[in-house]
Amino acid sequence: MSILQALAYPPILRGALVLLVAGTLFPLVGVFVLRLNLITLRFALMHSSLLGASIALAIGASPLVIGIGANMLLVLIVSAAGARSESNAGHLTTFFMVFTVGLAFAILYRFNVPARESLGLLWGNIFALTPLDAILTVGFAVLVLVFVVLLFPQITAVLYDRETAFTTGIEDRTVYLAILVVVGLTITLVMGLIGALLLDAVLILPALIAGLGSRSTRGLFLRASLWGAVISITGFVSALWIDIPVSSGVTLVGAVALGATAMYSHFTNRRRVR
Numbered sequence: 712m713s714i715l716q717a718l719a720y721p722p723i724l725r726g727a728l729v730l731l732v733a734g735t736l737f738p739l740v741g742v743f744v745l746r747l748n749l750i751t752l753r754f755a756l757m758h759s760s761l762l763g764a765s766i767a768l769a770i771g772a773s774p775l776v777i778g779i780g781a782n783m784l785l786v787l788i789v790s791a792a793g794a795r796s797e798s799n800a801g802h803l804t805t806f807f808m809v810f811t812v813g814l815a816f817a818i819l820y821r822f823n824v825p826a827r828e829s830l831g832l833l834w835g836n837i838f839a840l841t842p843l844d845a846i847l848t849v850g851f852a853v854l855v856l857v858f859v860v861l862l863f864p865q866i867t868a869v870l871y872d873r874e875t876a877f878t879t880g881i882e883d884r885t886v887y888l889a890i891l892v893v894v895g896l897t898i899t900l901v902m903g904l905i906g907a908l909l910l911d912a913v914l915i916l917p918a919l920i921a922g923l924g925s926r927s928t929r930g931l932f933l934r935a936s937l938w939g940a941v942i943s944i945t946g947f948v949s950a951l952w953i954d955i956p957v958s959s960g961v962t963l964v965g966a967v968a969l970g971a972t973a974m975y976s977h978f979t980n981r982r983r984v985r
Contacts, residue, residue: 788803924936
């Protein structure tokens with residue numbers, strides 16, 4: 712079956728469109744994660760989403776709703792701790808990163824959640840998105856774009872240095888909290904709808920690649936978005952062509968792109984030094 716024939720099926724076409732939008736706009740959030748050093752928080756949020764989804768599966772509720780609630784609670788706790796001490800916030804984030812995943816798997820085991828549903832939390836299935844899931848994901852991705860565009864000067868200042876942003880009259884704590892909320896909601900949506908594996912592919916890898924050659928914050932956002940679109944499209948087509956899961960295809964393409972870009976950047980810098 713050709714790519715065009717596959718796209719004639721509504722679930723596949725819907726998944727392709729959602730992946731294109733998510734791959735193009737969610738890397739903007741990946742820039743936040745990398746520039747503000749939120750890698751540990753990202754893992755904590757992923758594990759918190761898993762915990763919320765586990766609780767939901769155990770009690771028969773909506774994994775997305777419970778996951779959002781769990782992540783927003785975590786964001787508020789970490790933000791409050793960070794206002795007092797960055798060291799306290801780091802320790803607290805590490806604690807939640809470990810505690811939530813342990814509790815999540817304990818709940819999955821204790822309530823006999825089927826393995827297929829448990830693995831679905833990690834792998835996801837972009838072809839299983841309902842029209843409402845697709846609208847929700849695309850709508851939130853557009854909101855992320857609006858957030859970055861409208862608050863770009865404040866965001867740029869906070870990404871550069873929070874103390875400097877504060878001295879210029881910017882409410883750095885408010886902007887920082889807003890960024891954490893966006894990161895938390897994005898991770899919950901992406902992980903809940905298309906899986907944890909695809910999360911890194913559309914969130915982190917394009918931002919990492921963009922960071923290798925960007926010389927401005929504006930350029931970093933633009934390049935991350937462009938790379939996200941390229942990786943998503945190429946990974947999707949490759950996955951259908953060789954018959955592997957889309958999440959695996961996008962992740963592999965992203966990893967190869969990162970490796971190739973890193974090597975090119977390395978050799979280019981060596982030539983300049985010589």
